[in-house]
Amino acid sequence: MLRLLSERESGILSPLILRRAETARRNFSLELSKYKDVEVSHKGGVNSLDIDVAENRYLLSGCSDSTIAIHDVLSKTGEVKETFSQVCSVSHNRGSQKHSVETVQWYPMDTGMFTTSGADFQLKVWDTNRLKLADKYTFSGLVYSHHMSLIARKHCLIAVGAGRSTVKLVDIKSGSASHQLKGHDAPVYSVRWSSKDEFLLATGGTDRKVILWDIRKAKGHLMALDQHNGEQATNTKDAKVAHDGTVNSIHFTPDGLHLVTYGTDNQIRLWNTTTGKNIMVNYGMVTNTVKKAVQSSIYSASSPQVLFVPSDSNIQVFDLFKGIHLATLSGHYNIVNCCVSHLDSQYLFSGGSDRNILVWVPSTETEDYEDHLRTDSKDCVVEGRGVKRTIATADAWSSDDET
């Protein structure tokens, strides 16, 4: 670190390298935050999280009790210990029935709009400022996931993986479903637009396939990914499967060159998007028993890019390209459904079925916290109220134990 700093000082090193090294260091040392909290606003498991791209400030969360909440995760006070407060919340459903919200996503351009979908078979478009429903689309089955391209300029399509095997594309400009993509044999759990090519779409489902689509091509899909890269001799034509289980998470790297898929065969696979080849990175066995879409997250701004994958009640941290297991973040008491990494602060937010949204912070910051505690307790000792906390972390061997 000091060497990097001095080299940067002397101009040998580009600022990017220093930044990447530092972010990597911070990412590697994530731990459950003792001093940052997200205000509890859900009475059910948290299914989906999203941080807005425009400001990196608002955390959108969808819950299985059909509430949607928005938290401000930007530190306002500048104090070490703080709770990220809820800005607003809205119920996904009117009426008494509570349908789970499966996916939430901010509109990529600004925070004036967000989309949600869930077990009420509907995709809804919300006006953030008025907290009113702007538009809704009804499908014939449970909507497992939807995704809106982050980079699209020429279209405004939302890909929807609903209970059926067909992937539907909804054009929110015209307010209708414009495309139907047929290629899967079973319900689609996960859809993702490429972060590089605005017409490239990847979908994965219970039929174990991951299919890449070019939506301009009317005839069929671009390619189906094969986990064995065609080397395994198979009898059937449809044997091109990406996983041996349901594919419930698909994620493009920010440069759009690679694709990460995660399935219930407890495997993570990394693919080359241009060739469609399995890069054969071994991440080991990552337990995955969830029967719906999960959200993994990639932090790409550090020099080894970092992959966060929810696995049961833990979050596994991997080196994206080498497959090295970096850490296990355990703090949830039930299955973790989603995690999203904050681009600026490297904070990781995770939501689980235990109703919590937990904040994971680099342990490098914890030193600040301890400093703060020390000064704080000093102040408190003077005032005579904060004695409790110092006791809490101290050993308390009673004197009678000596004998």
Next chain:
Amino acid sequence: MSGECLDRELTKQLGSLVEELTTTGSPSLDAQLMKKFKKICRTSDLYVEHAFRLLMTQLSEEHAEIRLSTFQMMNELFDRSHAFRELLVSDFQHFLELTAETDQQHQPLPPPKGAAQKLKSDTLNAVQQWQEKFGEAYKKLALGYNYLKSCKHVNFSDIRARSLAEQRRQEQQELRKQKALAAKLDKARKEIAELQKEITDTATEAESCIGLLLPKPDSLFADSDFASGADTTDNSVNTGSKSQTSSPTSSQQKTCSSTTVSDSQNSCENGSNTTEQRSVTNSSDESSKNITPTNPLDSVDLSLKDGKRNGSAEADSIKVEQDSVPVISQTNSDSISDQDEDDDNDSDEDNFEAVDLDEAEERGLVRTHGLGNRNYNLQIEIETEGVRMNETEDNKDLFHSLKDSSCLITMRHLPQVVKWLEVLSKTGGSQAEIKSLIDLKVRLEQIRRKCTDLHVVPQASSQGEQSESDEEMEEVPEKEGFEPVIPNHLRAEYGLDPISTSSNKPSTASNSSATSKTSSSSSTSKAETASKSGTSGSVPKITAAHWGLMERNKSALVEDPTSRAANIVKLGLEEEAGPSTSNDNKPATVTSETDGGVPTLSFGLDLAYWGTPDKMEAPAVVKNDSLHRFWVPAQVENEKPSQNEMAAVLNRTFHYTGQFVPVKWKCRAPLPSGKLCERMDRVKCPFHGKIIARDEDGIPANPEDMKKELAETSVKIEAESTSTSEEKTEVPPWLDADLQAQIEAATGHDLGSARSRKLADKGKEPKGKGKGKGKKKYDGLTNINATKCTSRSRLEAKVFNKGAIKRVASALDAADYKRVRDKFGNQFNYTHSN
């Protein structure tokens, strides 16, 4: 940290301590060992870490007692060490799964159940305490606490941690219970509203009846004219026979009665029924003059009244029997009475002697009563056994209605009121309601008691005509709960056969109590009563003693072969032993008993062939084929009944219509557990053979039985010993190790002595030691692997026995095969398939 590396000795000690502490199975930890353990942990955080790992492995042990002890150790460390807290909190999910059963579906707490429950509740308690103490510093602890609180619905304010579902279920149950109680209360209230009036009416009726039969002493004394008037009128015959002036007689009667009163008072005050004797005897009282106040009712009234006034009506009520009414024997005067009762004096239990009065008064008395002398020896005999009301023509109706109402009260109203009281007190009826009910109950009970005191007790009609003509009131024991001995007249009510009338008297408690009372006390009056019964035409009332005698007489009569009773009994017996080809003579006798002695049998084959059951023929079916009235074929086909029909006639089913008699004895053979066999079989216990008489220890009372039993057990033991000896001699004699060794030494060839020696050793020693990894047994722990000896497991052993399954399967297969062969055996293409 000082060492930064673990001392091997200490870690070993730590491990053994952990194992020792966690495998005791006791609900609390050993303080001394715990102290040692803490001392080691205290030295360095490394040891704490090591201890944490040891404890976590122990915690994942599938035994709730181990987990409980481990948890207690963890609790101790958690309170003390920061390092331990860090470690535990980092693995808090796992910890909660293992202790608080957060993943009930996949990881339920292991048995035994009690320890598991304690573990769970203790853990939740501890988590709450930890949260209070350390929650601020350990984020995950707070998260876990919130998780338990919000997701697992652990009610931390309530110490007992119950899941939401459990709570709801309990609430519902309570609600249901309350509803049921409310319904009960409503029903009871309705009933009370309906029946209370009726009950009070009955009570009033009974009370007024009693009042009429037995005027209150106050009214009696206040209206002494009435009493004396009654006396005079009642005694008119007597006075006439005395041929003296009526007025002195009545006054004398009065004084007599008053002396009786004072005497009985004295006796009661003395606390005993023994009587004082104050004899003013004359030397020459050879002949006696008996003045007998012959009105029994009068004397009864008086004596009862005395008892009442002394406040001891129930206990000391003085019974004055008719045959032993107060007798005033007067000396030195000619006898007036025609009835000679000389014998009485010999057997009198109580002699009351009067009277010590002032001289002047005495003189006056002598004069007014026209008695020549004052040297009288007055003997007043009072039997102190209770009041006996006698029914006369005058009070017959009163008696009947009193009987009815008391019957109603004892049988219906009193139990009803008691039931209401129960319901009300249980469901929380209002105070006023309960009070009024209690009042009613007290009132009814009083009436009942009065009735029993007066022996005005309803009699069942089963006694027959005799009891109808009989005025005897029988005491009925209180009917509460189980009645081991059922009085004869109640047997019909219980659905039991009445005991044959000849053995009626001694068998039942009530009868014996009633009769013993009279027979024991009044053995004296036997002769007298006999004489009375002889002249029963002139004396319409028959006494209790007489009744007892009648009973006895009757039994004697039965023995007399010429009497009617004997004939009836004989007939009954004959009916039972009568000729029978079938079983249905039983109902016949039953009907004969009820219909008055003639056996009846519904007409049927049995009756048709009564004397000659061998010649019984099956009913022939006459076929009328011609369908014409006159033009019938010449020879009517006389179809012979087939063999089957005959068999159907001969083998008919008769349902046994007798009553079930429950078995009253137990097998009582001694069991290995030290208890006695509790089986109640009629003849033979399936485990211990024929049921024989045994004493309290289960030892056969009959010495022959004892011998038999001993022989059996010895045979068993022998069999066992032979089997064990066979096992021992499994090794063939030529493989004897010593012998082989000798031969080897002699010949120099290896005959395998070492191997056979090993074989022999193996036979001797238990096998477990052979492998070094044998698991240690912890005595303190509850054995959770013990196969429970339940009826299910035993049945399973039988039903799922390999042999049994094979047998059943083969039987089923054979049946299948047979069916297939029967169906398709004739078809070519199936013939070779099976």
